[in-house]
Amino acid sequence: MKPLSAGSEIDSWCTKCRLYLGHRVVAMVAGAPKRVVCLTCGSEHNYRAAPADARAGVTVRSRSGGTASPKSTTTSARSQSRARAEQERYESWASRTLGRTVEAFSRYSMDRTFRAGELILHPKFGEGYVEQVLEGGKVNVMFRDGPRVLAHRSG
Numbered sequence: 784m785k786p787l788s789a790g791s792e793i794d795s796w797c798t799k800c801r802l803y804l805g806h807r808v809v810a811m812v813a814g815a816p817k818r819v820v821c822l823t824c825g826s827e828h829n830y831r832a833a834p835a836d837a838r839a840g841v842t843v844r845s846r847s848g849g850t851a852s853p854k855s856t857t858t859s860a861r862s863q864s865r866a867r868a869e870q871e872r873y874e875s876w877a878s879r880t881l882g883r884t885v886e887a888f889s890r891y892s893m894d895r896t897f898r899a900g901e902l903i904l905h906p907k908f909g910e911g912y913v914e915q916v917l918e919g920g921k922v923n924v925m926f927r928d929g930p931r932v933l934a935h936r937s938g
Contacts, residue, residue: 787808787811787814787815787816788808788811789808789809789810789811790807790808791807791808791816792805792806792807792808792822793805793806793807793808793816793819793830794806794833795816795819795821795830795831795832795833796831796832796833797821797823797824797826797828798826798828798831799821799824799826799828799928800821800823800824800826800869801862801865801866801869802866803833804821804822804823805821805822805823806819806820806821806822806830807819807820807822808830809827815830816830817829817830818830824928872925872929873927875925876911876912876925876926876927879902879912880902880910880911880912880927881910883902883910885904887902888902888903888904888910889901889902889903889904890903890904891903891904891905891906891933893933893934893935893936894936895935895936896935896936896937897913897916897922897924897935898913898916899913899914899915899916900912900913901913903924905924905926905931905933908924908926908927908928908931909926909927910926910927911924911925911926911927911931912924912925914930916937917932919937920934920935920936920937921933921934921935922934922935
């Protein structure tokens with residue numbers, strides 16, 4: 784097995800994706816990973832190892848010898864529900880934007896008026912679609928990394 788070094792790939796908890804995913808090691812301290820970059824979303828954060836029980840697939844037991852508390856079971860179910868909702872959100876975004884030509888997208892500008900369902904190409908957030916036109920000259924736009932509220936000329 785190759786020793787771990789900066790540039791190596793490792794699994795870590797992603798603080799943005801909220802999942803254990805592949806990361807690239809950016810910084811090492813005393814032979815251990817310190818900073819990593821998520822290979823999915825690109826965010827950089829401190830390395831967070833998976834708990835031993837998650838890596839081994841072992842049931843969590845309390846010190847008294849019983850099984851996991853209802854609170855941890857609820858938390859696990861909640862995180863699975865969040866992960867499912869995030870997957871559905873991503874699939875919705877992907878079905879509306881991926882595979883479309885650049886000409887199908889309107890370049891984002893605060894000076895333009897947008898309508899629901901319109902495809903937008905934002906210089907920072909990338910490809911998205913208008914989910915909802917809000918009051919006060921704002922639109923809710925769904926991008927790959929999640930929804931954003933942007934300003935537009937209401938008209």
